[in-house]
Amino acid sequence: MRNSESLKKNNDFRKVYRTGRSHANKNLVMYVRRNDLARNRIGISVSKKVGNSVVRHHLTRLIRESYRLHEEQYRIGYDVVVVARVHARDCTYAEIERAMLQLAAKHHLLEDKRTG
Secondary structure, eight states: OOSEEEOOOHHHHHHHHHHSEEEEOSSEEEEEEEOOSSSEEEEEEEOTTTOSHHHHHHHHHHHHHHHHHTGGGBOSSEEEEEEEOGGGGGOOHHHHHHHHHHHHHHTTOBOOOOOO
């Protein structure tokens, strides 16, 4: 991830939860907060309710890969926390990718690539 780093500290997660805006769909919840940095910071949270450690880690990898492949489309300067819902346990990569892009669009995080 070129323009991003991971959110790791619990305090950073809580700050995004408390002061950020959230949108959700049936698979994911995305919290977004402006960070005034020259990069994005992404955090991923998958609860034990979703499944065992193998399932949770698999979902984390799907979400991170979806973000990484579309990273150049995201606006810079935001903290993003993605929370996987229980329904996401059975999702394919394509469904997670679609859910991520849908939520990013709701948050107006995607750059407008139209010219003209």
